[in-house]
Every structure is written in structure tokens, then in C-alpha cells.
Amino acid sequence: MPVRGWRGAGAAAMHSTRDEAGGCRYGRAIMTDHAIDPALLLKAETLVEALPYMQRYAGETFVVKYGGHAMGDPEAARDFAEDVVLMKAVGINPIVVHGGGPQIGAMLKTLNVETRFVDGLRVTDAETARVAEMVLSGSINKEIVSWIGRAGGRAVGISGKDGRLVTAEKVRRTQRDPDSNIEQVVDLGFVGEPSDVDTRLIETISKSGMIPVVAPIGVGADGETYNINADTMAGAIAIATGAARLFLLTDVPGVLDKQKKLMSDLSPAQIGTLRQDGTISGGMIPKLETCVHAVEGGVDAAVILDGRVPHAMLLEIFTKRGAGTLVRAG
Ligand SMILES: Nc1ncnc2c1ncn2[C@@H]1O[C@H](COP(=O)(O)OP(=O)(O)O)[C@@H](O)[C@H]1O
Numbered sequence: 399m400p401v402r403g404w405r406g407a408g409a410a411a412m413h414s415t416r417d418e419a420g421g422c423r424y425g426r427a428i429m430t431d432h433a434i435d436p437a438l439l440l441k442a443e444t445l446v447e448a449l450p451y452m453q454r455y456a457g458e459t460f461v462v463k464y465g466g467h468a469m470g471d472p473e474a475a476r477d478f479a480e481d482v483v484l485m486k487a488v489g490i491n492p493i494v495v496h497g498g499g500p501q502i503g504a505m506l507k508t509l510n511v512e513t514r515f516v517d518g519l520r521v522t523d524a525e526t527a528r529v530a531e532m533v534l535s536g537s538i539n540k541e542i543v544s545w546i547g548r549a550g551g552r553a554v555g556i557s558g559k560d561g562r563l564v565t566a567e568k569v570r571r572t573q574r575d576p577d578s579n580i581e582q583v584v585d586l587g588f589v590g591e592p593s594d595v596d597t598r599l600i601e602t603i604s605k606s607g608m609i610p611v612v613a614p615i616g617v618g619a620d621g622e623t624y625n626i627n628a629d630t631m632a633g634a635i636a637i638a639t640g641a642a643r644l645f646l647l648t649d650v651p652g653v654l655d656k657q658k659k660l661m662s663d664l665s666p667a668q669i670g671t672l673r674q675d676g677t678i679s680g681g682m683i684p685k686l687e688t689c690v691h692a693v694e695g696g697v698d699a700a701v702i703l704d705g706r707v708p709h710a711m712l713l714e715i716f717t718k719r720g721a722g723t724l725v726r727a728g
């Protein structure tokens with residue numbers, strides 16, 4: 399199945415058929431005696447260009463991860479909410495999973511709690527877990543619900559704890575000591591990874607015409623609260639819901655190579671190399687691990703997109719002018 403308009407043979411065929419049948423509609427219209435505002439005609443063209451994509455994606459689930467770095471600007475948040483509401487209006491089932499790393503960092507700073515990351519994951523003691531849940535499930539989750547409401551949609555804000563959506567287990571990481579070269583276990587505290595996803599609650603919300611907005615907090619087998627990287631959470635939900643797409647919105651144009659040039663397509667094998675040669679670091683590590691996991695788990699494609707670009711998702715889904723880094727299984 400073609401995954402992007404501008405790379406998909408199917409979409410190209412649809413466009414050429416339309417051109418052969420009707421010529422350029424904009425060109426044809428200005429041949430008449432009635433002058434029609436060209437800007438309006440361009441708008442109509444854009445809608446017609448979107449039609450085959452709307453038809454193709456109706457009924458599909460798209461998981462959208464909205465990163466903390468992409469959230470800062472109110473205009474970007476409004477654009478993001480409009481994109482999600484538009485997707486729902488044309489029959490796609492969007493599920494929003496949000497981050498909030500910078501916002502958790504700011505709150506920890508206010509509270510004078512030190513924080514550090516290992517491979518893009520925040521080391522989380524009991525106090526940090528409490529703050530992370532407060533910021534993610536409390537303020538950020540409800541803010542996104544409000545933005546979607548303002549854009550004319552209906553959203554329900556939940557975390558992985560609700561309806562036991564995400565059961566988590568403790569992440570176990572090892573790191574090689576640079577001096578001794580010995581592999582050592584690193585204790586990240588209450589950092590979890592999804593071990594089970596029960597999709598019933600999000601399916602109920604989606605089927606009722608509403609948009610689920612999920613905070614990346616999970617619950618352990620004994621009821622402990624786990625702080626989960628939001629990319630990891632989004633990937634697990636995308637696999638469990640059989641999503642066709644996973645969008646990861648962040649604050650860079652996509653994955654950049656060592657010369658800072660955008661890498662527009664990546665396979666899981668190439669991603670392994672990027673990690674080994676140090677091209678990717680920090681938050682990009684869990685992001686790309688998630689993309690690999692998702693496409694190997696059945697998601698058609700995962701795309702890392704610049705959330706600062708107005709309507710980045712609409713351009714990616716409904717036009718030939720998508721951008722970002724697209725990951726597909728080998
Ligand atoms: N090769 C790379 N290309 C692009 N970004 C990279 C790369 N390596 C590391 N990064 C970092 O990854 C960050 C995105 O991850 P993260 O900070 O977790 O964002 P978010 O909060 O949106 O999930 C970028 O801002 C950038 O600093």
C-alpha cells in the first residue's frame with residue numbers, strides 16, 4: 399500500500415488520471431468569461447487533491463505523538479488540534495499520545511529536584527514519578543483536550559492507568575563503562591515500558607466519535623506508577639490498535655545526518671547503524687527505537703515530523719508535499 403502521496407505509485411496514478419480526464423481545472427476555469435478568484439480555485443484544487451487520500455484512509459487508525467518540545471507555541475498547538483479534528487471529521491480514528499519532557503523538567507527545577515537522562519530516558523525516583531504524573535496527566539493532558547475542544551472536536555483525556563490501558567514493567571538498561579569497558583546495569587527507577595495494552599477504553603472513546611488523548615503513565619502489576627517515554631507509549635498503542643500510521647511530532651525537521659541534512663527515508667537496518675556511529679543521540683534514540691518496533695509490529699509506516707511547521711500532519715497525510723523522516727519495515 400502506498401504510504402505517502404508523493405512517493406506512492408497509487409497516488410501518482412490517481413493524479414494523472416484526473417489530469418488526463420479534466421486537464422488542470424484551474425486553467426480551464428479561467429478560460430471562461432466569469433472571472434473566479436484564483437486563490438479560491440487553488441483552495442478547491444487542494445481539496446480535490448486530498449480526496450483520494452481521504453478515501454484511502456477512512457476507517458484507519460492513526461496514532462499521533464505530540465512531543466513536549468513541539469508544544470511550546472499556542473499557534474502550533476491550535477494548528478495541531480485542527481489537524482486532529484479534521485482527521486476525525488474525514489473518518490480517520492486519531493489517537494493522541496502526548497509527551498511533556500521539557501514541562502516536567504521545568505516543574506522539577508521549580509521544586510529544586512535534580513534530574514538526569516540515560517539514553518533519552520529520565521531517571522525517575524518516587525518524587526520524580528509523582529511530579530511527572532502531575533504534569534502529564536494533570537496540566538498537559540487537559541490543555542490538549544481543551545485545544546481539541548476549541549477546534550470543534552471532542553476529546554477525552556486519560557492516562558495509561560485508566561481502564562488499565564497500559565500495564566508497565568520496569569525498564570532494565572545496561573551501559574558500558576568507558577574506563578573498564580564492562581557492561582553495567584543502570585537503575586532508572588520508576589521508568590516503565592508497556593508489557594500489555596488493553597485497547598478497550600480507547601476503542602470505546604473512538605467509536606463514540608471522540609478523540610482519546612493519552613498521557614504516558616502506566617501502572618505496574620502491583621499498582622506502582624511508571625513514567626513511560628511518550629514515544630515508546632505511542633508505539634505500543636499503535637501496534638495494539640493495528641494503526642496504519644504513527645506520527646511522532648517533534649522540534650526538528652526529522653532525522654538529520656552528520657551534515658545536518660534531512661534523511662527522508664530510513665529502514666530498521668539503517669537506524670541500527672545511526673545509533674552505533676553516534677549520528678543520533680538523546681531523545682532521538684527512543685524515537686527511532688519506537689519507529690522500528692512499530693513497523694516490525696505491523697504499523698505500515700512511522701513518520702518523524704516537525705511539529706513547529708503549521709499543519710505538518712495535514713500536508714503529510716493529504717498532499718504530495720509530505721516532509722520529515724519516514725520509517726518502513728526493511
Ligand atoms: N540525528 C538527529 N537528528 C535530529 N534530532 C536529533 C538527532 N540526534 C539527536 N537529536 C535530538 O533529538 C531531539 C528530539 O527528541 P526529544 O527531545 O525527545 O523531542 P520530543 O520532546 O519532541 O519527543 C531533537 O531536538 C534533537 O536535539
Ligand SMILES: CC(=O)N[C@@H](CCC(=O)OP(=O)(O)O)C(=O)O
Nearest residue numbers: 466497498499519520626627628
Ligand atoms: C521515562 C521518560 O523519559 N519519560 C518522559 C515522559 C515525557 C516524554 O516522553 O515527553 P517528550 O516526548 O516531550 O520527551 C519524561 O519524563 O520526560
